[in-house]
Amino acid sequence: MDFNKSWYDNISIEDGILDIPYEQIGIERTRIGFGKFGIVYKTTCNLFGDVAVKEFYINDQEYTENFINEVRIHNLTRHKRIIQFYGISRNVEKNLYYIVMEYANHGTLRDFLSKKNSMDLKERIRIATQISEGLSYLHNKLNVSHQDLHTKNILVKNGNIKISDFGKSKCFKHLNNKSSNKIFNNSSFTLYKMSDVHSLGVVLLELSNYRKTLHKEQPTSKICLKKDRLEIREKSRFVSNFKLKPLEPVYLSADKKSYVNAHDF
Numbered sequence: 001m002d003f004n005k006s007w008y009d010n011i012s013i014e015d016g017i018l019d020i021p022y023e024q025i026g027i028e029r030t031r032i033g034f035g036k037f038g039i040v041y042k043t044t045c046n047l048f049g050d051v052a053v054k055e056f057y058i059n060d061q062e063y064t065e066n067f068i069n070e071v072r073i074h075n076l077t078r079h080k081r082i083i084q085f086y087g088i089s090r091n092v093e094k095n096l097y098y099i100v101m102e103y104a105n106h107g108t109l110r111d112f113l114s115k116k117n118s119m120d121l122k123e124r125i126r127i128a129t130q131i132s133e134g135l136s137y138l139h140n141k142l143n144v145s146h147q148d149l150h151t152k153n154i155l156v157k158n159g160n161i162k163i164s165d166f167g168k169s170k171c172f173k174h175l176n177n178k179s180s181n182k183i184f185n186n187s188s189f190t191l192y193k194m195s196d197v198h199s200l201g202v203v204l205l206e207l208s209n210y211r212k213t214l215h216k217e218q219p220t221s222k223i224c225l226k227k228d229r230l231e232i233r234e235k236s237r238f239v240s241n242f243k244l245k246p247l248e249p250v251y252l253s254a255d256k257k258s259y260v261n262a263h264d265f
């Protein structure tokens with residue numbers, strides 16, 4: 001990839017990504033989220049109605065690469081459990097670039113859970129199943145590992161799950177060769193998938209531990225997720241506290257070369 005000024009036109013043409021003229025993104029915007037790369041707004045777009053736009057300030061190669069990776073992987077997805085990717089846009093004078101996508105009206109799963117007064121087991125199983133469907137699609141149909149799965153990247157639209165944020169994702173197939181189904185370094189992919197499954201476990205724990213009004217009496221032991229920390233309490237006594245983060249794949253092979261390749265990919 002040539003990282004000169006034409007990179008934007010290149011990804012738009014090579015990947016068939018829709019370039020949405022900046023004027024078509026509404027100027028009335030409501031801030032709905034904030035992440036490492038910038039602000040996420042709710043606005044309207046002539047073509048799609050209500051949309052979420054994720055804004056990136058891009059002024060160097062690293063930011064360009066991150067944007068391209070996220071756009072290319074998100075653009076591969078077409079599934080009801082994945083937030084729909086619509087296209088990209090830009091304001092060249094301000095170095096601002098946008099991912100335009102489906103708007104999830106119920107926000108993040110974390111907020112959705114915290115606002116609920118009660119949630120029965122059937123509903124929790126429904127949500128868990130939908131998250132698993134989305135992750136299974138990424139792993140088994142696209143050969144994509146998400147790498148940042150948590151309840152703030154899992155969104156809810158009309159009560160249904162939509163996985164989002166492909167900023168850290170990795171695709172284990174040729175992104176710009178659609179006819180090729182060749183999967184790179186299968187063993188690395190297995191490890192990356194395991195890391196996602198670990199994250200899924202943490203999400204399911206958060207979902208299963210949701211018990212706001214479910215039990216009148218306090219459970220004797222309580223596991224709760226606070227931001228990125230897992231706390232375990234016994235009869236209200238603090239027992240343990242872990243800092244959680246998605247597991248980095250660990251390479252068991254002593255072959256340094258394949259380790260480097262997997263991370264450079």
Ligand SMILES: Nc1ncnc2c1ncn2[C@@H]1O[C@H](COP(=O)(O)OP(=O)(O)OP(=O)(O)O)[C@@H](O)[C@H]1O
Nearest residue numbers: 032033034035036037040052102103104152165167
């Ligand atoms: N399509 C959407 N619909 C509704 N809200 C959204 C949407 N996309 C993002 N958000 C909101 O914006 C927040 C940040 O979005 P996102 O995680 O994609 O940004 P990020 O910069 O990659 O964040 P981080 O690096 O911290 O994971 C989300 O947690 C969510 O609250």
